[in-house]
Amino acid sequence: MPLKARLFQREVLPFVASFALLAALALALDGLLHLFDLLWVGRWLGIPGTLLIIGSTAYSLRKRKLIRSGHPAKLLRWHELLAWLGSLLVLVHAGVHFNAILGWLAVWAMLINVGSGLTGKFLLDRSRRRMEEARQRMRARGLPEGELEDQLYWDSLTFDAVKQWRVVHFPITLAFAVLATAHIVATFLFWGWQ
């Protein structure tokens, strides 16, 4: 079954690995900070983490034509990398501490956001390629265009459903932004910064 093996290697494994690596690295870094009694470092990691996530939104602004410069494909790669790194720092900053609900909601929104981003990145790519491969195979067999569309009806529906990740990704991003902003404002309001 060469196709399945390829799918697993190219789509499932990178998706799981990317998410698992994020969790494992966050736990490892948090563990190291506890081990060396450097908890204060984690407290400040929220700032670079937030800045990286803000930096990653350049792609979103470019896509919505709110900024004009930058190559969209390159910006997308940066979006993925910076958002992943920023999320890692924010996760370490959050630690495994069960305190304020607001902070926890922000962390969960961020994780769902990363999950939706990774799902979209891997599943959308996978669906598009599967559809295209099926279309080419049918054309090679000499299927007329109308019948070809009938055959691909359910696949098209699935593809459209997967495309919905964009619709999901955006409100989750907004929810995350609102929660994170509330957390940051609360920190500025009550923290001593000394």
Added chain:
Amino acid sequence: MKKRPPILWIVVALNLVVLVALVFAYPHLMISPGPLVKGHEELATDCFACHAAWRGASTSRCTDCHAVADVGVKTTKGVPIPSRTVEVSFHQELIEQDCMACHSDHQGPKLTKRSRKPFSHALLKVAVKEQCSTCHAAPKDTVHRAVKVECSQCHGDKAWKPATFDHDQYFVLDRDHQASCETCHKNNDYSRYTCYGCHEHSEAKVRAEHLKEGIRDFQKCVECHRDPRVEPEKGRGRDRGGRKRD
């Protein structure tokens, strides 16, 4: 750009409003980094009792209720505290008043419980810092009860352990004396020692050797034999309790 349905923005705005309302209604749940210590439980929903907006918790807000001169002497309600506590030194003998240097009134995270800041002796006035007994009771164990030296000779001011003790000041443990403590200090009593604990220095043997040289006062071994690698001065033992009294 395709225009987004306004419903999305309405939902987001409503979320924000609800969140802000929840923050003000339940600040101890929504934004507090941990429950307050027992004495301040009633302030759980009144963040601004201790925090100044945008500036954090301040010493002046603490001292509004806890007058420094009264700490350890009387309660915030004016009730006298009968016995003088170490809190007096901790608060009235400091080089500067900075409550947050030691206090974090929000208890630590449930998982680690480590938000309490350790007291730093560097905050104490020098005169108080050098008098450990101002705050610390002398240990009564056999290691310490006969000790007359300053605590700082063995203990640092960061933690009681590890402690350093220079045994060479009293007796040099050369390669022939790498014995267990019990060999010389019986029953863990470090205020006493005996050199007769090993086969080499049996009492009869030591007695015979010293009497042969005319030394009768040989019970306080380390007075002459502080360093086993060095021969004691000739005639030292004799002057103290030996032939002179003959």
